[in-house]
Amino acid sequence: MPESTPSIRVLLVDDHQVVRRGLRTFLEVQDDIEVVGEAADGAEGVERARELDPDVVLMDLKMPGVDGIEALRTLKGGGSRARILIVTSFTEHRTMVPALRAGAAGYVYKDVDPEALAGAIRSVHAGHVLLQPELAEALLADEGPRAPQGRGGTLTEREREVLGHIADGRSNREIARSLHLSEKTVKTHVSNILLKLDLADRTQAALWAVRNGETREAPPS
Numbered sequence: 001m002p003e004s005t006p007s008i009r010v011l012l013v014d015d016h017q018v019v020r021r022g023l024r025t026f027l028e029v030q031d032d033i034e035v036v037g038e039a040a041d042g043a044e045g046v047e048r049a050r051e052l053d054p055d056v057v058l059m060d061l062k063m064p065g066v067d068g069i070e071a072l073r074t075l076k077g078g079g080s081r082a083r084i085l086i087v088t089s090f091t092e093h094r095t096m097v098p099a100l101r102a103g104a105a106g107y108v109y110k111d112v113d114p115e116a117l118a119g120a121i122r123s124v125h126a127g128h129v130l131l132q133p134e135l136a137e138a139l140l141a142d143e144g145p146r147a148p149q150g151r152g153g154t155l156t157e158r159e160r161e162v163l164g165h166i167a168d169g170r171s172n173r174e175i176a177r178s179l180h181l182s183e184k185t186v187k188t189h190v191s192n193i194l195l196k197l198d199l200a201d202r203t204q205a206a207l208w209a210v211r212n213g214e215t216r217e218a219p220p221s
Helices: 017-028 042-052 068-077 097-101 114-125 133-143 157-167 172-179 183-197 202-211
Strands: 008-013 033-039 056-059 083-088 106-109
Touching: 008 017, 008 042, 008 114, 017 033, 017 114, 033 042, 033 114, 042 056, 042 068, 056 068, 056 114, 068 083, 068 097, 083 114, 097 106, 097 202, 106 114, 157 172, 157 183, 157 202, 172 183, 183 202
Parallel strands: 008 033, 008 056, 056 083, 083 106
Antiparallel strands: none
8 A cells, every 4th residue: 555645744833722722623633734732932832843843833923922923033044944824813914024024934814714724734835835916015015116127137047937936826846747847856946046036935036026027927817
């Protein structure tokens, strides 16, 4: 029999026990998701993430002491491989701007449908960036005007193609399938893009693409 696919290992970070309990209840019924730990604030979240090495961290924004933004920056600055999905009750897009600029892979609301939550976890684990168009606009407005092309002249034509797909929120596997490349080749292109543009992650790459007009043209309806 073929080996089963490893479960997506998830860490819950929220200062409200009832929220953590609810999230755990949602996720424990999923065959491909395993809750490996919980933390009640950002500092504990960082510590637990370093201990457990989860695939995805569900992170609250507002917590006493070390909040979600500071915890996110600490994890990203320390080289954590975890994809961080913000779980929040705030609906204003500008409350998400600092988190996404710090490297979050996206966000969901605390009243999210259980299946949608599981889908979001699978999506960010696969390499997607959950970035809604209106939120991208808020991020760009927050950063102010930039030069129209930046360092994009250093990208090859193939890297520009890959960048356009990143801006669409596609994973490496989907990009590879679309461009008829291996996932390893796509991963190399993504690494080169981040290096050439001096960007930290795919979220920043997607924003750079929007700002500099490197998104793909939408197919005709």
